[in-house]
Amino acid sequence: MLKIGVFVCWCGSNIAATVDVKQVVEAVKLQQGVVFATDYQYMCSEAGQLIMRNAIEEYKLDGVVICSCSPRMHEATFRKNAERAGLNPFMVEIANIREHCSWIHKDVEEGTIKAIALANAAIAKVKLNAPLISGESGVTKRALVIGGGIAGIQTALDIAEAGFQVDIVEKSPTIGGNMAKLDKTFPTLDCSACILTPKMVDAAANPNIELLTYSEVEKVSGFVGNFKATIRKKARYINTDLCTGCGDCMSKCPSKKGKNEFNCGLNNRPAIYIPFAQAIPNVAVIDPVQCIKITKDKCGLCQTVCSAKAIDYKQQDEIIEREYGAIVAATGYKPIKLDKFDEYGYSQSKDVITSLELERLMNAAGPTGGKLVKPSDGSHPHTITFIQCVGSRDISGRGKCYCSKICCMYTAKHAMLIRDKYPDVNVNVFYIDVRTPGKNYDEFYRRAVEEYNVNYIKGQVGKVYESDGHLVLQASDLLNNEQILVNSDMVVLATAIEADESAKKVASMLTASIDTNNFLTEAHAKLRPVESPTAGIFLSGVCQGPKDIPETVSQASACAAKVIGLLSKAKLVTNPCVAHSDELLCNGCSNCANVCPYGAIGYETKLINDHGIRENRRVAVVNPALCQGCGACTVACPSGAMDLFGFSNSQIMAEVEAICKK
Amino acid sequence: MQGLELKLKERLQKLLDDGTVDCVIGWTKGEFIYDVTPAIFTKESGLDGFVYNSFCGANLSKYLVSQITSDKKFAVILKPCDTYSMNQLITEHRVNRENIYIIGVGCSGHIDIDKVKAQGVSGITNVIDNDNNIIINSIYGDSKIEKASVLLSKCQSCKGSELKISDEIIGEGIKTPTCDERFDGVKKLEAMTAEERFAFWKSELSKCIRCNACRNICPACTCRTCVFDNARSNVAAKANATEFEEKMFHIIRAFHVAGRCTDCGECSRVCPQSIPLHLLNRKFIKDINEFYGDYQAGEESNQRNPLVNFTESDIEATVISDKEGK
Numbered sequence: 007m008l009k010i011g012v013f014v015c016w017c018g019s020n021i022a023a024t025v026d027v028k029q030v031v032e033a034v035k036l037q038q039g040v041v042f043a044t045d046y047q048y049m050c051s052e053a054g055q056l057i058m059r060n061a062i063e064e065y066k067l068d069g070v071v072i073c074s075c076s077p078r079m080h081e082a083t084f085r086k087n088a089e090r091a092g093l094n095p096f097m098v099e100i101a102n103i104r105e106h107c108s109w110i111h112k113d114v115e116e117g118t119i120k121a122i123a124l125a126n127a128a129i130a131k132v133k134l135n136a137p138l139i140s141g142e143s144g145v146t147k148r149a150l151v152i153g154g155g156i157a158g159i160q161t162a163l164d165i166a167e168a169g170f171q172v173d174i175v176e177k178s179p180t181i182g183g184n185m186a187k188l189d190k191t192f193p194t195l196d197c198s199a200c201i202l203t204p205k206m207v208d209a210a211a212n213p214n215i216e217l218l219t220y221s222e223v224e225k226v227s228g229f230v231g232n233f234k235a236t237i238r239k240k241a242r243y244i245n246t247d248l249c250t251g252c253g254d255c256m257s258k259c260p261s262k263k264g265k266n267e268f269n270c271g272l273n274n275r276p277a278i279y280i281p282f283a284q285a286i287p288n289v290a291v292i293d294p295v296q297c298i299k300i301t302k303d304k305c306g307l308c309q310t311v312c313s314a315k316a317i318d319y320k321q322q323d324e325i326i327e328r329e330y331g332a333i334v335a336a337t338g339y340k341p342i343k344l345d346k347f348d349e350y351g352y353s354q355s356k357d358v359i360t361s362l363e364l365e366r367l368m369n370a371a372g373p374t375g376g377k378l379v380k381p382s383d384g385s386h387p388h389t390i391t392f393i394q395c396v397g398s399r400d401i402s403g404r405g406k407c408y409c410s411k412i413c414c415m416y417t418a419k420h421a422m423l424i425r426d427k428y429p430d431v432n433v434n435v436f437y438i439d440v441r442t443p444g445k446n447y448d449e450f451y452r453r454a455v456e457e458y459n460v461n462y463i464k465g466q467v468g469k470v471y472e473s474d475g476h477l478v479l480q481a482s483d484l485l486n487n488e489q490i491l492v493n494s495d496m497v498v499l500a501t502a503i504e505a506d507e508s509a510k511k512v513a514s515m516l517t518a519s520i521d522t523n524n525f526l527t528e529a530h531a532k533l534r535p536v537e538s539p540t541a542g543i544f545l546s547g548v549c550q551g552p553k554d555i556p557e558t559v560s561q562a563s564a565c566a567a568k569v570i571g572l573l574s575k576a577k578l579v580t581n582p583c584v585a586h587s588d589e590l591l592c593n594g595c596s597n598c599a600n601v602c603p604y605g606a607i608g609y610e611t612k613l614i615n616d617h618g619i620r621e622n623r624r625v626a627v628v629n630p631a632l633c634q635g636c637g638a639c640t641v642a643c644p645s646g647a648m649d650l651f652g653f654s655n656s657q658i659m660a661e662v663e664a665i666c667k668k
Numbered sequence: 669m670q671g672l673e674l675k676l677k678e679r680l681q682k683l684l685d686d687g688t689v690d691c692v693i694g695w696t697k698g699e700f701i702y703d704v705t706p707a708i709f710t711k712e713s714g715l716d717g718f719v720y721n722s723f724c725g726a727n728l729s730k731y732l733v734s735q736i737t738s739d740k741k742f743a744v745i746l747k748p749c750d751t752y753s754m755n756q757l758i759t760e761h762r763v764n765r766e767n768i769y770i771i772g773v774g775c776s777g778h779i780d781i782d783k784v785k786a787q788g789v790s791g792i793t794n795v796i797d798n799d800n801n802i803i804i805n806s807i808y809g810d811s812k813i814e815k816a817s818v819l820l821s822k823c824q825s826c827k828g829s830e831l832k833i834s835d836e837i838i839g840e841g842i843k844t845p846t847c848d849e850r851f852d853g854v855k856k857l858e859a860m861t862a863e864e865r866f867a868f869w870k871s872e873l874s875k876c877i878r879c880n881a882c883r884n885i886c887p888a889c890t891c892r893t894c895v896f897d898n899a900r901s902n903v904a905a906k907a908n909a910t911e912f913e914e915k916m917f918h919i920i921r922a923f924h925v926a927g928r929c930t931d932c933g934e935c936s937r938v939c940p941q942s943i944p945l946h947l948l949n950r951k952f953i954k955d956i957n958e959f960y961g962d963y964q965a966g967e968e969s970n971q972r973n974p975l976v977n978f979t980e981s982d983i984e985a986t987v988i989s990d991k992e993g994k
Contacts, residue, residue, distance in 0.1 A: 645898075
């Protein structure tokens with residue numbers, strides 16, 4: 007007969023205010039097998055843990071039930087504590103009477119009844135627990151960072167500094183990401199390139215970092231400490247070892263009608279190009295769709311002018327296979343498409359631009375050399391109007407429901423920079439709310455209003471249209487409660503940002519969860535913000551949610567710390583709560599393998615001895631190193647052959663029965 | 669139909685003679701024309717007693733499951749609706765396709781003898797089925813019956829005359845004119861209140877005598893050990909706690925075959941208590957169609973049913989197929 011101990015935590019008043027803990031203790035004492043039950047204010051405290059250890063020793067407990075907060079919070083704590091007292095850590099069960107009970111109930115009577123039911127379920131389960139032993143696996147001392155923006159660069163630099171090897175895989179021809187396109191950065195107004203490009207150079211120069219630009223991760227298999235990635239290095243049609251980045255080819259290329267991605271399509275670039283002057287690596291790339299030689303087998307001018315003999319029209323994609331211990335997603339963001347926001351006239355007027363396009367128009371390395379002009383005719387604008395929350399905080403379903411977080415600050419920055427450089431230009435800003443929390447942020451916004459006389463108008467714009475050579479904005483001024491018409495030479499849209507389109511594919515490959523907005527999900531919103539729920543996968547930058555540069559860099563470094571922590575380990579402890587298949591029951595139908603998110607289930611044809619009948623059967627085999635114990639296979643299996651250690655079908659049925667029993 | 673039987677017999681004999689197959693899964697005649705039984709014929713036994721007539725409605729695909737480890741080659745006669753089950757079995761690796769030679773037969777619907785008898789015909793000696801009307805010879809004389817009125821229920825919602833998988837085709841078929849829409853019965857149930865529906869199923873399922881005929885005939889029920897026969901599964905070999913618990917057998921079975929059931933209708937056909945079991949499965953099929961778009965299990969082999977399929981367009985696309993385990 008198993009001897010079970012039950013420990014009911016008050017969690018201060020978190021539980022005790024809504025659950026009569028004494029009554030829970032009395033109720034569980036009536037359960038068969040419970041030889042000890044008590045309550046304590048904070049079970050997780052050292053004093054609380056001591057009560058548990060003493061009881062395990064005194065009553066020779068075989069199993070322990072802790073009625074407390076979510077197992078995500080303290081399961082590890084109590085398991086460790088059980089181990090200290092000589093009990094197998096997997097003989098501990100948590101009944102979550104906080105998140106699942108006290109926090110969501112108001113009535114003490116109801117809360118108590120439910121807490122007792124949850125406790126009884128955990129008691130029923132722990133009776134069927136078996137001691138489990140964790141295994142060990144090794145760690146490949148190399149990290150993969152997917153995305154070469156500021157987040158990926160910072161994470162890679164920090165990991166490399168700690169002495170581990172890192173590969174940055176960047177899908178575009180250069181690292182730098184969106185930050186490279188920015189003019190100035192808030193709240194200090196220092197030049198973006200001046201702070202980013204040295205980091206890009208550092209990344210390229212660091213012997214521990216390998217840059218795989220113009221490359222994409224195609225497939226990832228394996229598990230924490232032992233990932234295997236297949237990376238496609240797209241053909242650049244340039245021998246990067248030979249190219250000196252002189253740029254002669256660019257000036258000679260006759261196919262000059264490519265949209266300059268770096269300048270947000272505001273000007274054109276040749277078919278052979280270096281994305282921007284400070285690109286890393288500073289080598290050319292050929293756009294195969296645009297190149298006349300590749301598409302029509304004519305021209306070939308660049309090859310003739312290239313003194314380095316770096317051009318190779320026959321270059322093929324290269325497939326690289328590498329092993330990694332940890333993988334960081336740093337896939338970043340892009341502004342949303344504005345095709346659902348016709349009212350702002352973005353597609354009708356050249357003088358309606360996005361904020362990112364304005365960054366390029368104001369940048370000394372941009373298409374106008376930093377001179378702010380109307381894109382339609384190149385003339386000097388006299389009034390510029392900003393519209394905030396274009397697609398952000400949108401409940402109409404056309405945009406994004408969330409706040410893009412960076413727009414209030416960069417709009418204040420733009421407004422201030424324009425007023426500073428061109429004091430004759432009037433600047434209006436339409437806003438819903440101005441949100442500027444953060445160190446020196448609100449001061450920054452106030453400077454725009456108070457020192458630079460930027461005209462902030464609370465209200466949304468309903469329509470932007472052209473009339474007599476200028477733009478008219480039809481809007482409401484909520485503070486004055488009136489409908490207004492504002493004339494403007496240019497309109498700048500603070501466009502919402504969204505997760506980069508690669509995020510979904512990357513998340514799928516990494517079996518990292520994403521939310522409905524395609525942002526990657528953290529393992530815990532507060533306590534594990536840079537880890538994904540999948541072990542060994544980490545999150546850096548905006549792929550996890552909107553962030554500005556300072557926040558991105560902090561998170562990138564935090565992410566690096568987690569990666570370094572993982573790579574520093576000699577061995578990893580594996581989770582013993584994995585699936586296993588009963589070969590006698592297995593039909594070999596593949597249902598389990600179809601639903602396995604980790605590719606942990608394979609099939610073998612094995613000689614099976616089924617009560618004397620010997621025959622070769624196709625049976626499922628679980629790779630315990632890959633299995634994460636999610637249990638998807640156990641429910642998909644029609645015959646019940648698949649089962650999970652620690653969460654067996656019979657344990658779950660026992661829990662259900664205990665809850666349903668009156 | 670008589671012509672078809674001759675053609676089949678001739679072809680099968682050839683297949684046995686030239687060694688293409690070792691065995692044939694077909695039907696053998698019984699005492700009366702309508703009591704035919706699925707049977708295995710071998711080279712040694714020959715095709716004596718082989719029969720193919722209007723009463724060969726049974727789906728033979730399941731008989732191949734028990735032969736999966738056999739090294740013999742089997743010819744099997746499949747009607748268009750049976751080929752869906754075959755595809756599903758191939759998908760789930762429950763038959764060995766390499767050892768199966770599929771003879772697809774054209775079909776124009778099979779006859780339910782009980783429906784014939786219900787029309788007052790007895791002493792049947794022969795049935796001539798060449799037309800929309802069938803001629804029944806009996807010891808009391810001949811009678812003519814409209815074929816549609818005596819079709820098997822499953823033929824009344826015929827999936828069509830196309831054979832979804834076959835190695836050769838014998839005879840031409842036509843899609844049986846359906847007399848009701850496939851989901852009419854389900855819609856009727858959905859329109860009931862929860863109490864009415866519970867009362868309906870309680871009344872229907874209370875007729876169950878747990879003979880297991882539905883499970884044994886079902887081409888989706890191919891588990892080596894059914895959960896109801898597995899003492900450790902918590903659903904078998906225990907006394908019923910409530911009056912309704914026995915009925916859980918059918919509900920659990922419907923869950924187990926959800927997404928895999930081809931709607932072959934065999935469960936209802938074989939039920940000695942005439943429980944409309946196919947309605948449970950069709951409810952699942954209708955729900956799956958509504959949730960994930962129209963899906964027909966067994967349309968082709970090696971397809972993924974929506975319940976075990978994950979695509980990049982899923983809301984949370986963290987589970988996709990391109991993994992190592994297959």
